[in-house]
Amino acid sequence: MTAEAGSFALILALFTSLVQSIVPFVALRRQEPVIVVFVRQAALGQFLFIAIAFACLTSLFVHSDFSVQVVAANSHTLKPLLYKISGVWGNHEGSMLLWVLILCLFGAAVALFGTNLPDRLLSNVLAVHGMIGLGFLTFVVTTSNPFTRLLDPPIEGNGLNPILQDPGLAIHPPFLYLGYVGFSMAFSFSVAALIEGKVDASWARWVRPWVLAAWCFLTIGITLGSAWAYYTLGWGGWWFWDPVENASFMPWLAGTALLHSALVVERRNTLLSWTILLGILTFSLSLIGTFLVRSGVLTSVHAFAQDPTRGAFILAMIVVATGGALTLFAIRAPTLKQGALFGSVSRESGLVLNNVVLTTAAATVFLGTFYPLLVDMIGNDKISVGPPYYNMTFVPIIVPLLLAMTVGPVLRWKRDALVGALQRLKTAAGAAALVFIGILVATFGRHVMVAFFLGIAAWLVVGSLMVLAHRTRLGMSTPLVTTLSLARTTPLAVYGLVLAHAGMGVTVAGITGMTAWANEKIEMLRPGQSLQLAGYDVRLRSVGKVPGPNYEAERGVFDITRNGKPFTQLYSERRFYPVRQQLTTAAGIRTNLLWNVYVTLGDPDDKGAWAVRFYYHPMMPLVWIGALMMACGGFVSLADRRFRVGAPRRATQAIAAALPAE
Incomplete structure (x- = not known):
C-alpha cells in the first residue's frame, strides 16, 4: 500500500x-x-x-x-x-x-x-x-x-548505474536542485511584480534572500559535481564543457547577474525592468537544463531520460512559462517607473558592467551548447563544440569582469572618481604586479598568460581584503580600538562580499595552475615496475582481487616516492558490477590542498602488464576551495539581518556610512 x-x-x-x-x-x-x-x-x-x-x-x-x-x-x-x-x-x-x-x-x-x-x-x-x-x-x-x-x-x-554509486552523487543532485529550483522564487516574484505593476526597493529586499540562497546551493552543487567527475570518472579532469554541465552553469551566470542587479534596485531603486527580466530568464535557463537532461536530445553521463514525449512536455512548459512571462513583461515593463540617475563612474555603473559581462557570457555558453544540437536537428550534420570554442570566447569575455570585481566594491553609489577608487587599491595592484613579475622571472618569460591570470587572482584576493580594510580603516592611522569597533559593526554582508570575491580569486588561481602546469604520463607496468613524472616515482606493487558489497574489484597498490623519499601509498580499483555488466574506475588521490597526485589502474594486456595513468595536478584543490568560499560568502551575507525578508534596516554609524558599503 x-x-x-x-x-x-x-x-x-x-x-x-x-x-x-x-x-x-x-x-x-x-x-x-x-x-x-x-x-x-x-x-x-x-x-x-x-x-x-x-x-x-x-x-x-x-x-x-x-x-x-x-x-x-x-x-x-x-x-x-x-x-x-x-x-x-x-x-x-x-x-x-x-x-x-x-x-x-x-x-x-x-x-x-x-x-x-x-x-x-x-x-x-x-x-x-x-x-x-x-x-x-x-x-x-x-x-x-x-x-x-x-x-x-x-x-x-x-x-x-554504477557511476552514480558514489557519496558525491548522493549529495550533488539535492544541492543542484536547491539551486535550480530555488530560482523559481525569483521567477515568481518577478511575474508577481509585473501582475501588480510595482517594483521598488522593498520588492528587491524581499526577493534577494531567495536569489542568494539559490545561488549558494547551485554553487555548491556545481562544485560537488566537478569534484565527482574528477575522482570518479578517472579522466583526471574537473570540467569538460559537457552540455549538461553548461545547463547548470548558465543559470549560475544569470543568477549571479540577478543577485547584483537586485542590489542596485534595493539601494538605488534603478535597473527595475532589467532585474525583472533577469528573474524570468534565470529560471527559464533552469527549465532549459531540465529539458536537456530529460528530452533525449543528447547522450551524457548526466542524462536521465531518452523519451521524446517527456521532452515535448517539458518544452511546452518552457514555452508557456517563459513565453507568458515575457509577454507580460512586454506589456507591463513600459509602465514601470524609471530609476534614479547615476554617473558613469559609480557603484551602479560597476554593477551594470557586471550584468553585461555575465549575461554575454551566459549567451556564449548557450550558443556553444545548442548550436550543435540545432545543426544536427536541421541538417543531420554532427559538429562538436568543445574547450577550444570556450577558450576563445568565454575567457576573453570574463576577464574584464575579473578586473572590475575588485574596483566595483570600492566605488561609491551615484558618483565617484575612478582615480580615487584606484588609489584605494594600491596594495592590491602592487600584489598583482609582484605576482606577475615573479612568475615571469621564475619561468624565464615562458608563461606570460599564466603570470597574467595569477596576477588577476592576486588582484581579486588582496583587493577583496582591501574592501574590508577600508571599511574598518585598518592601516589608516586609526587606533586599533576604533578598527575593532568598526569591524564589529560592519554588516555581515560586507564579510560575505569579501569572502565570495576572494573565493573567485582562489578559483582563478586554481584553474590557471591546473591548466598550465598539469602533467600526466601513461605506461604499461608489471608489478614491481615504475614510472617517473614531476619528481615522483610511481611503483606498481601488486594487483589483486578484492570483494565489494555489490561489485568485484581489481585493486592496484602503488608506492609513491618523491625525490627518492617515501611519499604515500595509493590504491586504484577497476570495479565490475555484475548486475549492470558495467566497469568503472576508482582513482587513488593524495592531496595537501595545494596540489594532487592522482593514479588510475587501466586495462591489462596479454603480457601481465597494466595500463597505469599518473597525474600531477598543481593547484587543483584551489578550484573547489575557491568555489566553496564563494558559497560560504553567500551564506554569510544571507545571515545579515537586512537580507531577511521583511527585516527592517538598521541605521549605520555615520563613519561607516561615509565608507564604501556592500
Missing part, C-alpha cells in the same frame, strides 16, 4: 497546486484576508503531500519493493543503504519527484517566512509558484509517475 499512498499524495498535491493557482486571484478581487491565509495553507499543504510521496518512494527503495517499476529498474538488494536512498533520485521519475519536493519546499518557506510581505504581493507570488508546481505535478502524474506497479515483478532489481 506504500506505492498507492504515494500516488494518492501526488494527486492531492496536484489538486492543491490547482487551488493555490486560482484562489489568490479571487483574493485579489475580493480583498479578503482570509483567502490569503488559505493560500498560504495551500502552499504548506502541497509541500506536506509531496513530502509524504517522497517518503513513500524512499521507503520502497530501502525495502527493495521490486513490484514498483522504478525500484526494479534502479535498485538491488545487495546495494548499500546509502545508494538505495540516493537511488531515489538516481533516475528520471525519482529525480522529478525530488525537483517538485524542493519546489514545494521553497513555496512553503515563503508561506511561513513571508508574513511581512504585503498580502497582494504574497498572493501573487504563491499563485505563480502554484502554477509552476501545477505544471510539474501534471508532468509527474501523467508521464513520470514513480509509483507505477509491475504486473509481473522480478525477484531481483537491475541496480543503480
